[in-house]
Each structure stands twice: as C-alpha cells, then as structure tokens.
Amino acid sequence: MSEFGPTTDDDVDRIMEVMVRAFAPEYGEAWNRRQVADSLILGGTRYYLIDTEGNVPISADQAAAGFALTRGLFDEEELLLFAVAPEHRRKGLGASLLTNVIADAKARGIRRLFLEMRKDNPAGLLYISYGFRTIGVRPGYYRTTSGDRIDALSQELLID
Template sequence: MSDPIFPAVDPARLAAIHAEAFAAAWDRAVLAELLASPGVFAVAEEGGFILIRVVVDEAEILTLAVRPSAQRAGLGARLVEAAVVRAAALGAERMFLEVAEGNGAARALYARSGFVEMGRRRGYYSHADGRREDALTLVLNFSR
C-alpha cells in the first residue's frame, strides 16, 4: 500500500534494518513478498520500521525493527502509534502481536502503548542454541 503519508518503502532498506535488529533477520525477498500482500503496510523512519497486516477489523504487527543505534529514543513508540492510526483508518478495531517472553524491552514498549497479554504460545520461538521460548500474544483494543 502506498499513499502520500505512508509512501512505498524499499524492501532492501528494510532488510538491512531488520538484519541489525535481529539475529534471524528477514531478507529483502521475504519483505518484498509481504509488502506485496493485501492489507500489508509499513511505517518506516531512518532507524527502524514496523510492518502491519490489516484483515477486516483486525491488525497484526508482523515485525517491528529498530537499529541498535536508534533504540531507547522513542522511535519504537512512534512507529507503533503511527501503525495504530493507519490500521484504524483502514477499519481495524484491534491490533495483535506476538513477542518473546524474554524480550523485556519490547514487552515494556508494548505495555506503554496499551497492549495487554491475552495468550501464550509455548515453545513458539527457537534459538540457535536449541532453546525454545514462549511467545506472549498481546492485544490492543482501539477506542472508537
């Protein structure tokens, strides 16, 4: 999706940011495929981006990536806020995401943004060392 407020984004640039933010990063092809999918949009700034899918009245955060050099400066919160505004404009009434239970920084960001825990996926994430980690499913219900 592209419009003047949320212009088209370069999947290669997003992949570079994702690679800085995650050990198991998504590459340009994966991001290009997602961006070409119905209902998917990105909000991006120089230091990070958020990728959202809207289907009917529900939105899902597919990924939120912020470069380490841009962390702890409010960028993640700005990206979440812009994504919520855009998703609501597209008809979403709530937004979901999954976050690793041990990702305290992300959990704090989402809590400050109003997300609450609604479920758990046991052993959802696998780590390079073979360890499994639960994912917490969070939801934010939009006020209308």
C-alpha cells in the same frame, strides 16, 4: 504498500538495512529481502519507515532508523515486524513509530491490533505502556539457534 503510497525497491532496501542489524540472530526473527518483498505484494500488508528525527514517513533521500510491517484483515491488523536500528534505540523512535501505526490503524477503522513476541523481549515493556495485554501463551514456541525454547506471548490492543 506504505501508509502513504506504493512500495518501491528503495523502501525495501531501507527496511532491509535496519532488519539485518536489528534482530539478534539467535532467535531467527528477521525476514530476508524476498520475504519482505513478497509480503508487500499481498494486499493488506503495509509498512512504515521512521527517520532519526522521528518523521513518518521519511523523505526519499533519508535512511530509515526503524520500520514496522503490518498485515490487516477486515478490522484486525497484525504487527508482523517492528524494529529500530541498534544505534538509534532508547530515543523514543520505537514509541513514535508505534504511535503512527496505531493512529493509522484507527483511521482505517481497525478495531484490534495484535502481535506475537518472545516472552523475554524488552519490546514487551513498550507494548504494555501502549495498552497491549497478553491474551495467550504458546509454551516453548520459539527455538533459539542453541536449542533453547522460549514461550511466545500473544498480545492485543483494542482500539476504540
């Protein structure tokens, strides 16, 4: 489900339009349509769409400029996927999206938001600016298509 209602096929399409362009193929981080649709059938998984103006949610006739996918369990929530289309980056949309995710989590009583990311991902700068801190490292966890190993960082944000 989304923050504002049940999942529709249109919304999965809009997530996928961003997904296929947002993630660099060498890291294998993007999900396919089936993985997204299946995850949204499970309880506790929700998504957020943002348009080019920074609106969350977006109106039915708008394309998404970015999306976030989260999964909650009790009072904790994992940020599974978080992306803005390449042509809309560095305009504050990622920050707006994260602000919405955190505010919605807080409103639902979530106490801890966590995620896992590649050590060299510039998204980490955004997370740090929101108060996320690194709580663990998995050495060589990610393997690129060319065979390189990259550490995974576990990060958390405690919400009060």
